[in-house]
Amino acid sequence: MQAPVLGVKALFFDVFGTLVDWRTSVARESEKILGALGFDLDWLAFADAWRGEYQPGMEEVRSGRLPFSKLDVLHRANLVRMAPRFGLENLSDEVLDDLTLVWHRLDAWTEVPGALTRLKTQFRIAPVSNGNISLMVDLARRNGLPWDAILGAEIAGDYKPKRQVYLAACAAFDLEPRQCMMVAAHSSDLAAAAACGLRTGHIARPNENGPGKGEASPSVPVDVAGSDLADLAGKLGV
Amino acid sequence: MQAPVLGVKALFFDVFGTLVDWRTSVARESEKILGALGFDLDWLAFADAWRGEYQPGMEEVRSGRLPFSKLDVLHRANLVRMAPRFGLENLSDEVLDDLTLVWHRLDAWTEVPGALTRLKTQFRIAPVSNGNISLMVDLARRNGLPWDAILGAEIAGDYKPKRQVYLAACAAFDLEPRQCMMVAAHSSDLAAAAACGLRTGHIARPNENGPGKGEASPSVPVDVAGSDLADLAGKLGV
Known part of the structure; x- marks a missing residue:
């Protein structure tokens, strides 16, 4: 595993745009x-x-x-x-x-189910999304996303990028923020997670909002960046 | 599906004793x-x-x-x-x-992983246990329990048999209590769930607390009772 991510035990995922093509x-x-x-x-x-x-x-x-x-x-x-x-x-x-x-009823980007399944062998994985629990469950069942738990806004009682959402997710897994990595296609999400002490992983989704309208690369410092989730998994040594 | 469980969309599970041999x-x-x-x-x-x-x-x-x-x-x-x-x-x-x-690091009763996997094809499934989220995640990873989400005490901020624990689980899945079934090897848990309007399923664990020290049958009225989880799944038509 790369030095920047040594000690990471859990991966938290943004969902809309990052994992699914809303x-x-x-x-x-x-x-x-x-x-x-x-x-x-x-x-x-x-x-x-x-x-x-x-x-x-x-x-x-x-x-x-x-x-x-x-x-x-x-x-x-x-x-x-x-x-x-x-x-x-x-x-x-x-x-x-x-x-x-x-x-x-949103579809996952094609590489996501396989990459998440690989990542689960090495990390606890959970969505830390603003979507509610039942919405996350329906997306997981539709797309075969093998979550360990559903964390995020509904657990925290507030919405990202409020600090409580990231910190409640770490606490639910009994982990320090530095043991958790937020993965997202949105630099603003990653900046907020980093401010709470979490590690950060960026995924390029250059067409999220239409052709050429999405983040092809992060606009903030991150620990690791991938062209998609499979690429990020490889960079995490999985 | 049997008449008593028509309309049930989710199954909630007690864990200690019911699914795992603590x-x-x-x-x-x-x-x-x-x-x-x-x-x-x-x-x-x-x-x-x-x-x-x-x-x-x-x-x-x-x-x-x-x-x-x-x-x-x-x-x-x-x-x-x-x-x-x-x-x-x-x-x-x-x-x-x-x-x-x-x-x-508790082991599941042997029929549980297979039976839960079958039940998941027909129902949303979640633990509604007094165990915390990280504990439930570790038991799931150890035993291959394919939960849709981890609900229960930590989500509700209180412990069974308080009403809030059952009702918070129903609310997380956007379901009415009558659309949810609590499954447990403990009649007291099922009585509390029934008082909140949930359906109930009993599983016999006659040796939970030692040879002959466990519930071989429910001591309260329930909607369905099974000799183990595989038997209960069959009675739910799965």
């Missing part, structure tokens, strides 16, 4: 529901607009203006807020509920 | 540590005495006299309390720490 999955699954109702939208633009409400929605919780609500609840509120921009003012509660669950 | 495992693992230091005890009696402190230790938390501490912490305090009965007054902190972790 953009084309949300577009495809939304088209299934709304297309059947006769709507014809720019589905990728719809996915982007929904994701655009993600950080503002969580900021209401992080700032303390709203009590903690699981991400499913925020996803639904974000949808209600942005849907009128697509001429979707009058969706029924049932359709809004169905649409909210498209975030439970 | 008694002979704690005896064996304690002997490895203390035997190497020259002690020669009745190791099964030692395991029984340690387990005997289990409910009183948790009652301090359930009653509100102590803030929530994870079970590893209680196991260590329970050990310190009972060790003098076995002439173990002067164990070092390091040995006490090592002994505490024997509870992370």
Whole structure:
């Protein structure tokens, strides 16, 4: 194992964008529901607009203006807020509920299940995502992600990049932050984890938000960086 | 599927005694540590005495006299309390720490890994144990228990049979209590789960606490009862 990661016992993973392709999955699954109702939208633009409400929605919780609500609840509120921009003012509660669950049906980037299975032989592995437990479970079952446990926002009662989310994950595994590595395709996530004392691993997802719209490399110092999760696993000696 | 369990989406499992043989495992693992230091005890009696402190230790938390501490912490305090009965007054902190972790190295009853793997094809499965997350992860890795998530006391911040532990598990999976079944070898656990609206499944472990010292059948009404987990899986139609 490389010197920077000696002593690492657990790997924590960001999920949306890092392990799963939320953009084309949300577009495809939304088209299934709304297309059947006769709507014809720019589905990728719809996915982007929904994701655009993600950080503002969580900021209401992080700032303390709203009590903690699981991400499913925020996803639904974000949808209600942005849907009128697509001429979707009058969706029924049932359709809004169905649409909210498209975030439970995202596809993993192709190398992820195999790479996670390899990494699990050497490390405890858990998502440390802002997604709620049931959402993480559905993504794991859909894609064969062999988690040891589901950690993250719902365990901590707050949203990344708040310190408590990273520190609660370390504490759940009885580990010091320096024994844990946060893995993400987003430099902001890694910077926040590093500020808590965790090691950091970056994965390139240069097309996460559309062609050429994603992080091809980290913009902050990290302990290790990979072109994808399989490459990162190799660099961790697995 | 049988009528009593129609609509059940998730199975929650008690672990100590129900899925793993804590008694002979704690005896064996304690002997490895203390035997190497020259002690020669009745190791099964030692395991029984340690387990005997289990409910009183948790009652301090359930009653509100102590803030929530994870079970590893209680196991260590329970050990310190009972060790003098076995002439173990002067164990070092390091040995006490090592002994505490024997509870992370318990063996599953033989049919459990295969039966859980089958059940996972039809149900979400999670431990709802009083054991902490890291303990549950270590037991899962040791025995190949394919959990979807680790729920239970550490998520709820209290100990069974408090209602919050069962209800927090249902909420984590976005399910109503009637959509969840608690599976245990202990009627008291099942009675508490049923009082919260969960379905219940009993597994016979007639030798949990020694030959003939365990529940061969439930002493409360349950939805389904099995001679072991494989039998219960069959009765659930899996």
